[in-house]
Amino acid sequence: MNEPQLIADATQGDLDAFNRLVLAYQDLAFHQAYRMMGDPDSAADAVQEAFISAYTKLSTYRGGSFKAWLMRIVTNACYDELRRRKRRPTTPLEPLTNDDEEIESPRWMTDPGETPEDRAERMQLNHAIQECLNDLSPDFRAVVALVDVQGYDYEEASGILSAPLGTIKSRLARARARLRDCLQGVWELLPDAFRLSGERVP
Amino acid sequence: MNFLKPSPLEQLSAYLDGKLTPRQRADLETQLAANPQLRADLEALRRTRTVLRAAPRLRAPRNFTLTPQMVRARPQLPTFYPYLRWSTALTGILVFFILLGNHLVLPLTTARNAAPMLTESAPMLLESPADAAAPLRLPTDETPPADLLPVPEGMGAGGGGGTAPDEFTSPEMLTATIAITASEPISQPFAVAALPPEDTAPSAKIAGDQNLPQPIPETFPTEQNTQDWRILEIALVLLAVFQAILLWYYRWRSGAH
Numbered sequence A: 001m002n003e004p005q006l007i008a009d010a011t012q013g014d015l016d017a018f019n020r021l022v023l024a025y026q027d028l029a030f031h032q033a034y035r036m037m038g039d040p041d042s043a044a045d046a047v048q049e050a051f052i053s054a055y056t057k058l059s060t061y062r063g064g065s066f067k068a069w070l071m072r073i074v075t076n077a078c079y080d081e082l083r084r085r086k087r088r089p090t091t092p093l094e095p096l097t098n099d100d101e102e103i104e105s106p107r108w109m110t111d112p113g114e115t116p117e118d119r120a121e122r123m124q125l126n127h128a129i130q131e132c133l134n135d136l137s138p139d140f141r142a143v144v145a146l147v148d149v150q151g152y153d154y155e156e157a158s159g160i161l162s163a164p165l166g167t168i169k170s171r172l173a174r175a176r177a178r179l180r181d182c183l184q185g186v187w188e189l190l191p192d193a194f195r196l197s198g199e200r201v202p
Numbered sequence B: 001m002n003f004l005k006p007s008p009l010e011q012l013s014a015y016l017d018g019k020l021t022p023r024q025r026a027d028l029e030t031q032l033a034a035n036p037q038l039r040a041d042l043e044a045l046r047r048t049r050t051v052l053r054a055a056p057r058l059r060a061p062r063n064f065t066l067t068p069q070m071v072r073a074r075p076q077l078p079t080f081y082p083y084l085r086w087s088t089a090l091t092g093i094l095v096f097f098i099l100l101g102n103h104l105v106l107p108l109t110t111a112r113n114a115a116p117m118l119t120e121s122a123p124m125l126l127e128s129p130a131d132a133a134a135p136l137r138l139p140t141d142e143t144p145p146a147d148l149l150p151v152p153e154g155m156g157a158g159g160g161g162g163t164a165p166d167e168f169t170s171p172e173m174l175t176a177t178i179a180i181t182a183s184e185p186i187s188q189p190f191a192v193a194a195l196p197p198e199d200t201a202p203s204a205k206i207a208g209d210q211n212l213p214q215p216i217p218e219t220f221p222t223e224q225n226t227q228d229w230r231i232l233e234i235a236l237v238l239l240a241v242f243q244a245i246l247l248w249y250y251r252w253r254s255g256a257h
Helices: A003-011 A015-037 A040-056 A066-087 A116-134 A138-149 A154-161 A165-185 B008-016 B022-034 B036-053 B068-073 B081-111 B114-124 B129-133 B171-183 B197-203 B223-254
Strands: none
Touching: A003 A015, A015 A040, A015 A066, A015 A138, A040 A066, A040 B068, A066 A138, A066 A154, A116 A138, A116 A165, A116 B036, A138 A154, A138 A165, A138 B036, A154 A165, A165 B008, A165 B036, B008 B022, B008 B036, B022 B036, B081 B223
């Protein structure tokens, strides 16, 4: 995929060229939105809004990392959606389990090669992480999602969030401390491999 | 130069990611070697980061590709929208200051309307040096009684050889009297001197209108000016309201919240 050419064509109004970029980055965008929003439907809405906004604002892209530029739009769309939800709280429509927990659709979490036990373990881990992320403020959540979950560098996260490097370091440290305290409360629920000392290679 | 040292938590977090300077790393490692609690905190952070990095990678539940309808359906903000926003803000500020001026400054300046009326009438008392020699005229054109006028020394008072009213009202005597009351201390012996009429003008402080305060030109708001300001005020308020409605309409139409 010749990204610069696709971007140039999309800037000229070629919607097909832009849709190829969408296909290349939609997983990344959805993952970030999901970690920030906490539920798949809100994340999907935010991602769709973000791509529409990105297409209409292509003229503002001035070169550099297109991925970082796109992630900034996705993050801002999530902030907007979170503010909107705060003004008008909504009730999730997904059916609940006996424990009043949402049944997570496994469709977007399914890995064809994994066993049912692995899938259950993965869902358990995901649920624990997301519950703790949901307790953080949006600013802290965004930094942790970018750096620790998605693997961005400090400088990249600073560019995406338009925040100084010192702010990124500070928010990340405090977010990790809160997640540490939160995850300690559900440590026994995590897969065995994480409860052992030492790092687990994913 | 860092004026604020990062907290221990920030240092541990940055150390995990290899973001400390060599000196900072060396200092922290010295502390870690000596402080078991600090080592435990570092391990807890490391474990947290490991869990987060192991979070499942999610795939998009569907394709988010765009259709022409999606892109065309929402009208964009017009290109002049930023200028409209600035214009609305400036109009609002102008309205604020004009309202402030009308309700604070105008009443103060209106109070000064009465002051010039007093000074305007002052020159009317003595319009020319000749009037200084004339009998003193009050605005009501009443001549004060002779006994109210100051009696110069040596001229007697009352019935003891005092001057006759006729002599007292002569131009020379009156001028001398005015000279005493206006410019000379009372204690000085009176020297009868028939001052020529033309000399009375400089000595009489009240003679002539060049020493009188000049009428203040009309710079304060008149009724016509007030009306003009009121019209401007109303026009600016209407403009600000109209611009605000336009701003709201464009944002609503574009779907921005």
